[in-house]
Amino acid sequence: MDIINALLDEIYEGLFPVAARERLLSHIRAARDTAKLPRKARWDEKDVVLISYADQFREPDQPTLASFSHFYQQHLQSTFNLVHLLPFFPYSSDDGFSVIDYHQVNPVCGNWQHIAALHSETRLMFDFVCNHMSAHSQWFQHFLAQDPGWDDFFISMPPATDLSAVTRPRTSPLLTPFTLANGETRFIWTTFSADQIDLNFANPEVLIRMVDVLLDYLNKGADYVRLDAVGYMWKTPGTNCIHLPKTHQLVKLFRAVADEVAPGTVIITETNVPHKDNISYFGNGQDEAQMVYQFSLPPLVLHAIHSGSARALRQWASTLNTRHGGTTFFNFLASHDGIGLNPARGILSEVEIVALVRELALEGALVSYKNNPDGTTSPYEINVTYLDALNQQNDDDDTRLRRFLLAHAILLAFPGVPAIYIQSILGSRNDNEGVRAAGHNRAINREKFSLHEMEKWISGDNALRQQVFERLSALIQLRTRQPAFHPDNPMTLLESENALLMLRRYSPDSEAGLLCVFNLSSRDVSAHLPEAKYFQDVISGEKIDGSEPLRLAAWQFMWLRS
Known part of the structure; x- marks a missing residue:
């Protein structure tokens, strides 16, 4: 508890209320005393993560988690020993990342018993959406109703405040107007969308409630905890409001809580930013995240195969410190989001980035933009399945398969724990119909499936899906039998x-x-x-x-x- 107390003093500059501190510590002690689910110590070459939505597969009158468990047992268990379930909580937008209730399972997916049943078959990674929550949540409704004790849970800001230095990952407004019960209009900090309300961690009560969320996830068996959009947690007007010292201290606090309650839990930070900022979340190697997303890898592998040149990928890879001791990389090529471009900046020239974006856009990829402090916009991410990102629309399936397997062979060979997105192992193409239905670019790589149809497709009714599924599964399984690929090996x-x-x-x-x-x-x-x-x-x-x-x-x- 000494580390936790010291971090509370650092973050709140000695002003964390005594009664609130004791309440927080009592919650941590109670969780520690009831913890009963052991975690694997560290990681090894056998660890490969599957990234999937909990409602990825559907059957009539079945909770989607039951359908997912069926597909996992029948087709994926021999390939993946850890599953990252993207947010499976009730939500109002952004396919789960606008959480209404942190402590409940979305009824469409099932309930906590379904999570426990899946956890009996594999280790699990939970999303801790710690920066923001839904405008439809009870917490925000308490705020709007001006109920006692809720006034500072979210960040109100006069609209004339100079926030031009704030790093913006979106083109939507940073401040969104909401009307309180008394008719007053407040402008609320919304980094990602008007439906995703940033939490005010400067309020000790917010910290206590969010630590309670973390404790609940640890108690429910989360082996890995992903801190979503974590770089934006602390806000100080006049700064860029990303990667601030107090944000790092909050990550250290979450790590200390996990170490106290459930030793062996892996904390992973999700920060879609340039490499040097990304790896800063390793801290001193023992006090912050054990893993960071290797965000530079997807655009650099894509650029290498498109250009037919390893120059930029090799130069960047030669700078990686692969002797971390207590830390390692979370390596991936595709995810529920697009292929981030910021992590390639400073490695690829802007001319190379723009050329790659144009080339992919001509072949059907979509592009999302961000606002810059000078009022301009820049491409932020490419929205596309990784299979289609690597190929042209008129390529034959043999060419598609060869490029796709090459990219994943590189992924599997790099130091770290590899993660494969469900759309990749299933050989998915761009879901343009999904984009039209959802009205946002990221839907291009978030298609959901009938369980029955997918089982037919990977059994031979869809030649490309079958080949991708069988060949990539075999390559992953081969990788897990190679001790040289232990994440800690240089x-x-x-x-x-x-x-x-x-x-x-x-x-x-x-x-x-x-x-x-x-x-x-x-x-x-x-x-x-x-x-x-x-x-x-x-x-x-x-x-x-x-x-x-x-x-x-x-x-x-x-x-x-x-």
Whole structure:
């Protein structure tokens, strides 16, 4: 408790009320004393995460969590040992990220018993939507009704306040007017939308209630906890209001609470920002997030395959500190959101970013924009499935499959815990009809399915889906059998021509390792291996004479063991 007390003093500058402090600590002690679900210590090469909505699959008259559990048991359990369920709480917008009630399961999905049943089959990652909640929530309704004790739960700001320095991830207004019970109009801080009301963590009562949410998730068995949009939690007008010192202290507090109540719980920060800001959430390696989303990887892998050049990807990867000790990366290519472009800025030039955006837009991708402090807008993310992002509309399915598997072979080889989005393992294409129905770009990669139809498709009724599902599942399962891919093992980048990415993964404690070679181009390429000895490709079983040039066909890759 000493760490928690010290952080409360830092965050609230010694002004956290005594009675409120004791109430908070008593809640933490009670949760610690009743905690009964053990967590896995750290991570290893067997850990691969599936990212999915709880209502991804549907059957008549069935809670969607029951349908998801069925599909997971039958088709996914041998491939993924951890499931990230995107927010499964009652919500009013943004496909779950505008939470109405943090403590309830959306009735469409089921109830906490369905969560417990799924948790008996796999480890789970919960979303902690800690920056904002729904305008339809009881908390905000108490605020609007001017009920006693709720006045400072959200951030009111005079509309004339100079907020030009605030970092904006959207083009929507930062302040949204709401009418209180007495007829007064208040302008409320809404970073993401008018339906997503930012919480005021400067109020100790907000902190207590949000820690209670975290404690509830820990008690319900969350093995990983994802802190959504965490970089915006603390607001100080006159600053950029992102990554502020008190935001980092709040993350440290959440980490300390999890360590106290449920040791082994992994805290993951979701910050779609440039790499140097992203990794700042590692703290000193022991006191903040154990994992950060590797947001630079999706746009850089996409750029590498589109350009046929590993230059930018190799240069960035060579700077990664892969000897973190108590931390590692959460690696992914696709998610429920688009492909973020900010994490590529400073690595790719703006000319390269704009060229990539234009190329993808011509092939059916959508683009979302953000407001800049100078009043201009910039592309913020590309909205597209990763399968379609890698390919042109007139490509044949063999080409689509080869590029797609190449991208995921790179993902699986990088240091960290890999995560695969459900639309990727299912071989989904752009859902343009979903965009028209939902009215927002991100719906392009959030299609929901009939359980019966999907089971038919991956069994052979849809050739591309079947091939993607079977080939990617096999590649992931092969990856989990390679000790060299333990997240803590270092990575070394090797020099090669730009069409090739060559890296080595190995354990410092043994000679066992893998030499991974990827041809990013649409042409055959010869690679000169660094050692003149025999290798075996663990993917195909082919034996390779290292004294001879290695020839790789377009978009071919190998994981070589000596």
